[in-house]
Amino acid sequence: MSSVIKLRGKGVSRIINSKVILSPLSGVTDKIFRKLVRKWAPDSLLFTEMINATSLKNGYGTQKVQQIELEEGPIGVQIFDNRPFAVSEAAKLAEDSGAFLIDINMGCPVKKISKKGGGSALINDRLLAVELVKRVSKAVKIPVTVKTRLGWENKEENIEEFLISLQESGAAMITLHGRTRKEGFSGKSDWNMIGRIKKLLEIPLIANGDIKNPNDALNCFKVTNADGLMIGRGILGSPWKIGEIDYAIKELKGFKEPNIEEKLLLIIEHLDELTKEKGNHGLLLARKHISWTCKNFQGASNLRNKLVRAIDIKEVKALIKNTIKTLNNDQKILD
Ligand SMILES: Cc1cc2nc3c(=O)[nH]c(=O)nc-3n(C[C@H](O)[C@H](O)[C@H](O)COP(=O)(O)O)c2cc1C
Structure with a gap:
């Protein structure tokens, strides 16, 4: 199995030397936490917390992307908002701060965000979602990616068609959390469905949901044949976990969990x-x-x-x- 992710959007070609990605986690993945994670995971793509497009223009959000270029390894900036101009402007600021890529949040189920049309609400406004990817891809030179879920209410909403339209609009990679917005964190991430969707996409598909250790990671690859994995809750309290999973995927021996x-x-x-x-x-x-x-x-x-x-x-x-x-x-x- 290859141990890299090749981003392949329109006119985009970039390599990440690890198949394990740190989720954007609001209230957790700030630069201090990323520095700890990086000690064990030199090659992985790590994410900022999600940042509101408007707040990136004023003090609070700016702090979250400042000096990313001084951090080791690739850092993705995740933006949430539904206004193409605002997201494009924010993406440019993040690019100037050294972001490796821009991810647009199309999966957040939190009401405060979806009520305003951002996060998972974009699953229901597919024309706007496509417009966002097109406009942001034009505004920046770095890759633009999307993180989303299997649907809004249920899994019969033809999410495949949605993802293919995002791919055609210029998305260079998609991360799919195997639950609908309605499910929140209940039930199990549907790796089988992620696997079916993987076969339909040309750009890399990253599987997300319920991957907490190397065993889960290897099983998830078997079921989904995904191009990479994203780890969220598994990292809480265990900043070495991305590195540990990366070791297992690369079949390296001797990872030492901290005592x-x-x-x-x-x-x-x-x-x-x-x-x-x-x-x-x-x-x-x-x-x-x-x-x-x-x-x-x-x-x-x-x-x-x-x-x-x-x-x-x-x-x-x-x-x-x-x-x-x-x-x-x-x-x-x-x-
Ligand atoms: C505390 C917390 C904060 C989160 N913040 C974000 C966020 O900022 N952006 C986002 O796209 N997803 C966010 N998520 C969702 C995760 O990125 C991930 O998709 C979800 O937890 C499923 O993966 P897991 O089973 O590995 O945790 C958050 C999840 C948690 C638990």
């Missing part, structure tokens, strides 16, 4: 970076990451409860250092 001490030190590293950037607010932002990472070892739940209640970074560090002292040699870094 307990390394996971605890990762919490400190993440917290340090967040507070450097955001001051005390960094501690609040770190809490969800702490809860996701501090699990699956003896005493984890007790420690987690204390860590998320800690009032400052000093207390977090003291709690973690005291825990590390109690670990046995198998759980520690020995070199």
Whole structure:
């Protein structure tokens, strides 16, 4: 199996040296989190959180794409909005900041976004969706891609025809989450349907939904024959997971999952970076990451409860250092 994704839109030819992609995850995949993921995944395409086209023009959104060119490896910027001019302008700003590609969000089920015609609402406004891809592809030189779902209400909405029209409009790659908008996160991602759709497209199709570990990844490839995989919830608390899955796909041996001490030190590293950037607010932002990472070892739940209640970074560090002292040699870094 090849270990690269070849983007193949109109006039576009670019290679990503890994078949595993980090999902755009709102509230998670900021530049600090991406830096952690990158330690284990040098080749993968990583995404920003979804960014509203208008906010990219003012302070908040701009911060999210600033200095992407200084980050290692390819970074995709995901934009949500339904106004072709606004998305094109935002795409140009993201391109100037060093984005590897622009992804248009056509899958987000959140009401606040779909009510205004963005995200998954574009599945129902196919002419506008096609117009968006055409206009943004003209506005930038980098590839334009789409992330969407299997349908709005149900799977009988001829999503295949929709995806083919996006391909004809210039989309260089499509990511398909194997659920409808109505399903949200319920049920299972329909890899069989993704596999059927894969056969109809010429551009790369990325399978998404319920891929959490190397086993899932290899199974998903078998079922879908997709050109790549996108990992969302599997990365929460496990920033090494993209790298681990990439290792398995490339049939490399010897991936070393961080041991307990390394996971605890990762919490400190993440917290340090967040507070450097955001001051005390960094501690609040770190809490969800702490809860996701501090699990699956003896005493984890007790420690987690204390860590998320800690009032400052000093207390977090003291709690973690005291825990590390109690670990046995198998759980520690020995070199
Ligand atoms: C916390 C969270 C934030 C998300 N934010 C985005 C987003 O900004 N853009 C997007 O296209 N999808 C977003 N998603 C959806 C994921 O990218 C992905 O499609 C979905 O979680 C299914 O993949 P998974 O089973 O690997 O999690 C989000 C999902 C979660 C759980």
